[in-house]
Amino acid sequence: KMLAFSSSQLREKSCWFIAESPKRNFTVEIVQHWMGDFSKEQNPAKYAARMGQCFSSSMIGIPKDYISEENIINIPDVPCLTYPVNQLLHDNQNSHDRFGRGRDRDNRDPRDRRGYNNNNNNGGNKGSKVKEVLFSDGVGIISYEMALEVMVSLGLETCPSAFQIRFAGCKGVVTLEQPTAYLARNNIISPPAAPSELDSNTPKNATRYIKLRPSMKKFYSDHYDLEIISWSKPLSGFLNIQMITVLSSLGVPDSHFTQLHWAMLHDLLDMMKRPEIALSILRQKHYSDNEFFRKDQNATHYPKMDDDSDTTPDYSRTNNGSNNNNNKDKDKDAKPDNLSNVMEAMIEVGFFESPFKIDPWLRRMLKTNQWNQLNDLKWRANIYVPKSRVAIGVLDEYKVLKEGEIFFQYSEMSSVNNYFSESQANDRNNPGGENKIRTLTGQIILAKNPVLHPGDIRKFHCRNNSEIQRALGHLVDVVVFPQVGRRPHTNELSGSDLDGDLYFICWDPDLIFVRENYPAMSYDAPPSQFKSIISNNSSPNDLSHNNTNANNTGNYNFSGIDLNQQNKVRMEDVKKFYVDYMIHDTLGAIANNHVAWADQSEKGVFDPKCIKLAELHSIAVDFPKSGIAAFCPSDLFPNMFPDFKKRKGKRVIRYESEKVLGNMFRNVALPNPKHQLSTSSSSSSNSNTNSNNNSNNNSSYNSSGFGGSSSYSNDDELIEVDNDCVVAGWEKYEKRALELKRKFNWEMNGLMNQYGISTEEEMITGRIMKGAKGRKKDKRWMNVMRVLVPLVDHLKKKYETKFYDELYLEEGEEGAEGGEEEEEERWIEEMRKKASAWYVVTYGVKYRKEERAERVLLSFPWIVYKLLCNIKYERVEKRRREQIERDRRDAEEASYFM
Secondary structure (H helix, E strand, C coil): CEEECCHHHHHHCCCEECCCEHHHCECHHHHHHHHCECCCCCCHHHHHHHHHHHHCCCEEEECHHHCCHHHEEECCCCECCCCHHHHHHHHCCCCECCCCCECCHHHCCCCCCCCECCCHHHCCCCCCECCCCECCCCEEEECHHHHHHHHHHHCCCCCCCEEEEEECCEEEEEEECCHHHHHHHCCCCCCCCCCHHHHHCCCCCCCCCEEECHHHECCECCCCCEEEEEECCCEEEEECHHHHHHHHHCCCCHHHHHHHHHHHHHHHHHCCCCHHHHHHHHHHHHCCCCHHHCCCCCCCCCCCCCCCCCCCCCCCCCECCECCCCCCCHHHHHCCCCHHHHHHHHHHHCCEEECCEECHHHHHHHHHHHHHHHHHHHHCCCEEEEEEEEEEEEECCCCCCCCCEEEEEEECCCCCCCCCCHHHHHHCCCCCCCCCEEECCEEEEEECCCCCCCCCCEEEEECCCHHHHHHHCCCCCEEEECCCCCCCHHHHCCCCCCCCCEEEEECCHHHCCCCCCCCCCCCCCCCCCCCCCCCCCCCHHHHCCCCCCCCCECCECEEECCCCCCCCCCHHHHHHHHHHHHHHCCHHHHHHHHHHHHHHCCCHHHCHHHHHHHHHHHHHHHHHHHCEEECCCHHHCCCEEECCCCCCCCCCEEECCCCHHHHHHHHCCCCCHHHHHCCCCCCCHHHHHHHHHHHCCCCCCCHHHCCCCCCCCCCHHHCCCCHHHCCCCHHHHHHHHHHHHHHHHHHHHHHHHHHCCCCHHHHHHCCCCCCHHHCCCCCHHHHHHHHHHHHHHHHHHHHHHHHHHHHHHHHHCCCCCCCHHHHHHHHHHHHHHHHHHHHHHHHCHHHHHHHCCCCCCCCHHHHHHHHHHHHHHHHHHHHHHHHHHHHHHHHHHHHHHC
16 A cells, blocks of 8 residues: 655655555554644645655664753744745734634644644634744754764764754754854853844753744654764855756846856866876765755655665654664765765776776776766756855854845865875875865855746845854854844745755856846735635646636646645545646646846746746645646647746757757767767777777767767777785685675576666666667666665675675684774774675676676775775875985985985
8 A cells, every 4th residue: 555755755756555465464554653743734635754764764863762852942933924825823922722722822732733824814724834933944953962963873974054854843954053062061251142032942052952943843753863964064156958958138248158168078078087187076076955866855766675684664663654764874875975975986996097907997987977967068067166055044143144145165175085094184185175165255146947037046145253253153064044034035935945955055256147046926825715626537738739628827836636625634535646746747747948038038927927836846845745737728738938948749849049058068078878878898998998089079079079978888909907906815715705706696687687777887877878778768667777886785785794704604603813904093093804705706807707708897896985995095095105215316416426
């Protein structure tokens, strides 16, 4: 039976099903009751969204055994009293709670959701919700002591300024309190200035606490693990099609976009020739939300089942209903060894010295990365902006910012790998050291995706002075918004809030438009009491362009299920909403229509049709929670689409866009993936090298210079053992390493054959090179890869566990004479020998010839990449120091004879 679905699963048209077992007390009702109490939600869409909150991917920051009621402090929300929708709520001072009791709004039950309106005279039905506009929507506070505990639990080196959390039915962000408050509690410095209303809610001797607001409470739950979804960190900023469309309409010259586009294109072309450029591009993408490195926290998640695990999830030891043992693998989860980490580490230690001396596996991954980024640059206009960042939004709790002002500090991006020792780090540009902090001042632009309305990108002023630094100077890599003004600035930016939304912040003067901010669109939710225009017998055709049943409400109509029911929501209602969403979701169509009309109109996004589509898009975005679908009239469907938009169908007419997006689109000529994947293994290294050199002379990206992600898949001439990775004594583990490698390759080949994947690169990166071997260009392959990614990760984790567990069994029983230091040195040396054995049996020509495998897979030894990188680094560093010593001696001899 259907259990529930997350917001991302709803978009992907997938959901969770369970096989009920009443005898084992395992039914849908029991599991949902375990998840929480959703009974107060009378809207089936909102009811489903609240259940989906339990399926967010998270890590346990602090277990429930270490959190008590004393650690939870309730603080009031900060309303925007000047916003029209709030005036009705605040006119009646004797408002009632959902139990019919009079109450003071600042002392509400934290389980009560904001904005309940039980007054029938206000035009709504009893129990209907009026969404109150808040400055503090979804944001709380965490004490410095508790934040340090979370930092240690996650294995982080520095304490983040904000955490996106799930806690006992609460959802949102908690901001780090002033470290000076921590120092004052320990009598190190005098107490800092703080708002009296925050101090009044804090017990005198409290040190470990989180402060939660009513807007954060979505439903009641007794799961008191502090779950961490994400945390503040340096994130790169990228433009996209929608942002370029709006900025161009606001008056930003096309030459500025073209300049950034060419800079990124040339870097991508040179990344296979210069390791420093490859490292820079990898860090750009590592510090982004790019799908290539699987940083999307809202992706579909699958339960991890161990080989000997029962098929029924054990809810007593799992998090969010998925069988992830977070405590056991918390270090691994906190710093996942994703592809970005591995490739950065390999380049840093010397596996990429020149275009002619590069590790074969690294070459494959880099080429696949190169193709994927070029594909995103061409079809999505994902252009890197050096003077920009993406950051979580938080609230100015100390009231030092005024309307139109923000505060932003960012840390410089550095290496994400910390496998070097402390002394080694000092010799190698401090890869594990602290990042430098920069504070912005002056004018900037802010946006929150999606961006369709001309008021969605706005100018603000970054302020910084001694007062602001005293109050907010501890907050880094977060955008701090004021709690004053006629309207919350977050609400002006695409109707966002502070429960974890990411904001694009740019201080590039070339991208800051001259004109004043366009009035922001109203993002108030459509009325939930609106009657459905679709009967139970409706068909999808009833939502065609000429729908005669459409209610004349402005320029658009709503459709959906009955949202006015007073009874308890049933699973049948949730299932009906799920099907209705699949039928009536028009979000993608509206966005495509908006881009097409903006490209065809001289007014750009100011065209009346684009304004109407932006309004519809806002309704379509809220469809998963409101249950109200957006109807797009026939006059808002264009007859033609620009060439930079992918449109399927024989009747679709495409034209060459004359605007900046069309010109940039045609400047990138992608290679044919089908040709690249079918490259013969007999291609020589010389021909590939020549083609790579020739590609640098082309103004646009020439497919002949690409070389293909799989050109070297079976090229034995380019796969040879690097002597730097060979450790004396590796033969001790040769037999077992060969056995494990064959099992690993057998399982990898099994997955590839089962799902029709051609190359190892596609399996590791999770990105299909479309067009390969006649594959259809549809979402089926995307869904396949979402299934495969966790399977491959689990496979690698399984063999990594075997590596250390078997080593412990083999070497732990032997023991060692001497103290702890000798024992540790011996243990490290055995690990290096075993890692070297894994490497040799994978890269050695002898072993590959014995197997005669159809595919040459090289990912096996890089499961323990940190050990191999340490070995490589020590050898390279030894040669470097020997060379320095030789140069010093030569200089001394030369000076002696002079």
